[in-house]
Amino acid sequence: MSEEERPSWSRHLEFIITCIGFAVGLGNVWRFPHLAYENGGGAFLIPYFICLVFLGIPLFCLEVMFGQFASRGPINIWEINPLFKGLGYTMVVLAAVIGIYYNIVVAYAIYFLFASMQSELPWMSCGNDWNTCQCRTPGMPVKLDDPMMWFKDNGLNCTDAENSNMSVVGSSEEYFYNHVLEITDGIDDAGEVKWDITLCNLLAWVIICVALIKGVKSMGKVVYFSALFPYVLMTILVVRGVTLDGARKGIDFYLTPDTDKLTQAKVWKAAASQIFFSLSCCTGSLTAMSSYNKFKNNIFRDSILVPIINCCTSFYAGFAIFSVLGYMSENYNQDVKNVTTSGPGLIFVAYPEALGEMPVPQLWSVLFFAMMICLGMGTQFPGIETIMTAFQDEFPVLRKKWTNVIFRVLICVAGFLLGLPQTTQGGFYLFDLCDIFVGFPLLLVGFFEIVAIVWVYGPWRFSEDILLMVGDSRPARYMYYFYFKWNWIIITPFLILAIIIYDCVEYEPIIGKHYPEWSEALGWLIVAFIMMWIPLWYLVGFCIRGGGKLLFDLSQPTIEWGPAKPEDRTIPRYQRLLAVQGNVSPQSNAGDGNKGNHDHTKRDLESQQDKFGTTQPQHNQSPPTPYDNPSFERDPPSYDTAAAAHQADYMTSL
Numbered sequence: 001m002s003e004e005e006r007p008s009w010s011r012h013l014e015f016i017i018t019c020i021g022f023a024v025g026l027g028n029v030w031r032f033p034h035l036a037y038e039n040g041g042g043a044f045l046i047p048y049f050i051c052l053v054f055l056g057i058p059l060f061c062l063e064v065m066f067g068q069f070a071s072r073g074p075i076n077i078w079e080i081n082p083l084f085k086g087l088g089y090t091m092v093v094l095a096a097v098i099g100i101y102y103n104i105v106v107a108y109a110i111y112f113l114f115a116s117m118q119s120e121l122p123w124m125s126c127g128n129d130w131n132t133c134q135c136r137t138p139g140m141p142v143k144l145d146d147p148m149m150w151f152k153d154n155g156l157n158c159t160d161a162e163n164s165n166m167s168v169v170g171s172s173e174e175y176f177y178n179h180v181l182e183i184t185d186g187i188d189d190a191g192e193v194k195w196d197i198t199l200c201n202l203l204a205w206v207i208i209c210v211a212l213i214k215g216v217k218s219m220g221k222v223v224y225f226s227a228l229f230p231y232v233l234m235t236i237l238v239v240r241g242v243t244l245d246g247a248r249k250g251i252d253f254y255l256t257p258d259t260d261k262l263t264q265a266k267v268w269k270a271a272a273s274q275i276f277f278s279l280s281c282c283t284g285s286l287t288a289m290s291s292y293n294k295f296k297n298n299i300f301r302d303s304i305l306v307p308i309i310n311c312c313t314s315f316y317a318g319f320a321i322f323s324v325l326g327y328m329s330e331n332y333n334q335d336v337k338n339v340t341t342s343g344p345g346l347i348f349v350a351y352p353e354a355l356g357e358m359p360v361p362q363l364w365s366v367l368f369f370a371m372m373i374c375l376g377m378g379t380q381f382p383g384i385e386t387i388m389t390a391f392q393d394e395f396p397v398l399r400k401k402w403t404n405v406i407f408r409v410l411i412c413v414a415g416f417l418l419g420l421p422q423t424t425q426g427g428f429y430l431f432d433l434c435d436i437f438v439g440f441p442l443l444l445v446g447f448f449e450i451v452a453i454v455w456v457y458g459p460w461r462f463s464e465d466i467l468l469m470v471g472d473s474r475p476a477r478y479m480y481y482f483y484f485k486w487n488w489i490i491i492t493p494f495l496i497l498a499i500i501i502y503d504c505v506e507y508e509p510i511i512g513k514h515y516p517e518w519s520e521a522l523g524w525l526i527v528a529f530i531m532m533w534i535p536l537w538y539l540v541g542f543c544i545r546g547g548g549k550l551l552f553d554l555s556q557p558t559i560e561w562g563p564a565k566p567e568d569r570t571i572p573r574y575q576r577l578l579a580v581q582g583n584v585s586p587q588s589n590a591g592d593g594n595k596g597n598h599d600h601t602k603r604d605l606e607s608q609q610d611k612f613g614t615t616q617p618q619h620n621q622s623p624p625t626p627y628d629n630p631s632f633e634r635d636p637p638s639y640d641t642a643a644a645a646h647q648a649d650y651m652t653s654l
Contacts (some may be wrong), residue, residue: 006071006399007215008292014220016302018289019064021227021378023279023310026105029375030346032274032314033321037254037337039270040261045315047262047271052311055495056275058487059446060286061303066453067287068299069469073393074284074386077291082545084452086537087445091284092390093530094441098283099383100415101434103208104422106376107201108348109369111180114200116365123175124356126150130179133158136168138331138357172353180348184426186514187433191425198423202416207377209412212385213405216292219381226378231313233371234320240364241323250326253336254318269502272495273439278314279307280379282445288386291393300470300479321351328354347372387411429514436510437523441530443500448534450493459489 009015036044070077075088115122122128126135127150136142150156177183184191211222241247261267280286290299322336328350329336355364388408392398398407422431454462463485470476509520543551562574569575 007217008294009216010220012293012297014216014223015289015293016306017227018220018223018382019286019302019306020309021223022285022289022382023306024227024230024313024375025278025280025379026347026372026375027278028310028314029317029321029372030344032278033254033318034346035270035274036318037322039267040258041253042255043257043259043262044267044271047268048275049311051268051272051275051495052307054487054491055272056279056307056311057304058484058492059276059281060279060307061299061484062450062453062488063281063286064290064303065299065466065469067290068293068295068297069465071291071295073291073390074287075390076393077287080457081452083538083541084448084456084534085541086533086535087448087452088284088390089533089537090441090445090530091282092387093533094438094445095283095285095383095386096415097434097438097526097530099380099387100419101422101431102376102383103201103204103380103415103419104427104431105344106204106373106380107197107423108180108344109372109376110200110203111197112348112352113366113369113373116362116369118362121352121356121361121365122179123172123352124361126171127154127156128179129154131156131171131174132169132178134167134169135171135174137171138353142168170349170353172356173349176348181428182425183428186516187426187429187519188516189426190421193420193424194427198420201419201423205412205416208380208384209409211377211381212388213408215388216385219385223378223381226374226381230371230374230378233367233374234317236367237320237364237371238316238323240358241320241327244323244327244358246326246330247323248326249329250322250324250336251319253326254322265502269499272499275311276446276496276499277439277442278310282442282449283383283386284390285382285386288389289382291389295469296471298470300476321346324351324354328357331357384411384415433510433515433519433523434526437526438530440503441527443496443503444531447493447496447500450488450496454488459485
C-alpha cells in the first residue's frame with residue numbers, strides 16, 4: 001500500500017454491520033434491562049424512543065455525515081476549523097481510554113468461557129479454596145446442617161460462623177470476586193497481577209490485532225461474524241428462557257408499565273443517557289468508519305436504520321435476561337428485584353448462577369459467554385480502528401505497507417500494557433473508576449462537536465455540504481430541513497446540556513469504603529487528561545495564528561497612560577501624548593540637564609508627525625485615529641481575500 005492510498009469498504013453492507021456491531025454492545029445486555037424495570041418497566045420505552053428521535057438519531061447522523069463528507073479520520077477532519085482540532089485528539093484519547101478498560105470485560109468473558117468447559121461449573125459449588133462460611137448454593141439452607149462439612153476440602157470450620165448473625169453470599173458471587181478477581185479491600189491496595197486474567201486480556205488484544213491488521217479490509221470480513229452471531233445466540237437464549245418455569249414472572253416484571261414514573265426527571269435523564277451512550281457517539285469511531293464510505297452513499301438511510309436496530313436489540317435482549325431472572329426468582333422463592341442487578345454483577349454473578357440451574361448448564365454457559373465476547377469485540381474493533389485511522393490520516397507515512405503493520409501491532413501492544421494495572425487484584429476498582437468518570441467527557445465532547453460543526457461552521461454552509469453529498473431531491477430536503485437541521489441547531493445540543501447540568505447537580509462523590517479521597521481526585525484527573533486537548537490546542541493555535549501578537553498589543557499601555565499633569569511627563573515615552581496634543585515646547589525642558597530629554601522629545605514629536613501625516617500639531621485637536629493614516633484601508637478586504645490571507649498564514653504556521 002503506498003503512502004497516498006486510503007482503503008475503503010469492500011461492500012457498503014460491511015459499514016452497516018460494523019456500525020450495528022459497534023452500537024450494540026455489552027451495555028445493551030447489562031444496562032438497558034435494568035434501567036427499564038427500575039424506571040417504569042414498559043413505560044420507560046416512551047421516553048426512551050422520544051430521546052432516540054431527538055437525541056440519538058440526530059447525533060449519530062451528524063457524525064457519520066461529517067466523516068463521509070470529508071473522508072478523513074477524527075483528527076485530520078478538523079480542517080473544517082483548525083482551532084477545534086484538539087476536539088479530534090480528545091475523541092481519540094477517549095476512544096483509547098474506553099478501549100483499554102472495555103477490553104478487561106472481554107477478558108473476563110473469555111475467562112468464564114474457558115471455565116464453562118468443565119464437567120461441573122465451578123461457580124455452582126461451595127467448599128472450594130476461594131469459598132467462605134458465608135457461601136450458599138441455590139436451595140441450600142441459610143443455617144448449615146454440619147458446620148464442619150467443608151473442613152476436609154479446604155479446612156473451613158464454620159462452627160463460630162453459625163453462631164453469629166452473618167449474611168450469606170451466593171456461590172457465583174464468591175467465585176467471581178474471590179477467585180476470578182481475588183479482589184482486595186480497595187483501590188489503594190493493588191495486590192498482585194492476576195496472570196490468568198492478564199493472559200485472557202492478551203488473547204483479546206491478539207484477536208483485535210489480527211482482525212485489524214489490514215484495516216477496514218480485514219475488519220469488514222470479521223464483523224460479519226462478530227456482529228451477527230450474537231443475534232443467533234441471543235435468539236437461542238430467548239427461546240430457552242421463555243420456556244423456563246417462572247419466565248412469565250420475570251417478563252412481567254420487565255414490561256409492566258408504571259406511568260407514574262414518567263413525571264420524574266430522573267427517568268427522562270436515564271433514557272437520554274442510555275440513548276447517548278448505547279449509540280457509542282462522540283469517540284470519533286462513527287466519523288472514522290463513515291470516512292471509508294463512498295461520497296454519494298445514502299447516509300440518511302444508514303443513520304436512521306442503525307440507531308433503530310440498536311434500540312430494538314436492547315429491548316429484545318431484555319427478554320433473554322429477565323426470562324432467566326424470573327426462573328431464578330422462582331427457584332429461590334424471591335422477588336425478581338432481589339435477584340437482579342446491572343453491570344458486571346449481572347453478567348458474571350446473577351446470570352451465570354441462573355445458567356447453572358438449567359439442564360446441560362455447560363452448553364448454555366458457553367453460548368452466553370460466546371455472545372458476550374462477540375458483543376465486546378463488535379465494539380472493540382471499530383473503537384481501536386478509530387485510533388489507528390486517526391493517526392494514519394494525520395501522518396500518511398504510517399500507511400506504507402510494513403509501517404502500517406508495525407504501527408497497528410504497536411497500538412495493540414500499547415493497549416495491552418496500559419491495561420495491566422486493571423488485571424491486578426485491585427484492578428477491578430480502577431476499571432469501575434474509569435467506567436464512572438468516562439461518561440462526563442462523552443457528554444462534553446458531544447456538545448462541543450455540535451457547537452463546532454453546526455454553530456461555528458454555520459448551519460447554512462453545513463446544509464450546502466450535506467445536500468451536495470446526498471443530493472438535492474425533495475425527500476432529502478424535507479428530511480434535512482424539517483428534522484435534522486432544527487435538531488442540530490436547537491433540540492439536540494440543549495438536551496445534552498440538560499443532561500450535563502443534571503449530572504452536575506445530582507453528582508455524588510464516589511468516596512467510600514473502597515475508594516479513599518484521592519481516588520475521587522484520580523477520577524477527575526482522568527477527565528482532565530481527556531478534555532485538556534480542546535483548550536490546549538485552541539490556545540496554542542490561536543497564539544500561533546496571530547492571536548499572540550494581538551494579545552501582546554492589547555496588553556500594552558495606551559498613549560494616554562502616565563502622570564496626569566503635563567509638567568510631570570518629563571521622559572520621552574510619556575511626552576508622546578503631549579506631542580499629539582501640542583503641549584510640548586522646547587521651553588518645557590528647562591536647563592542643560594534636560595537637553596537630552598528635549599532632543600528625545602523632539603525626535604518623538606517628529607515621529608508622531610510622520611506617522612499621522614501632520615506638520616504642526618494644533619491645540620484642542622482630537623488625537624489622530626488610524627483612519628487619518630493614508631495607508632489604512634477604510635473598507636475591510638473581501639471575504640475571499642481575507643480567507644486567502646488566513647489560509648496563507650495557516651499554511652506558513654504548519
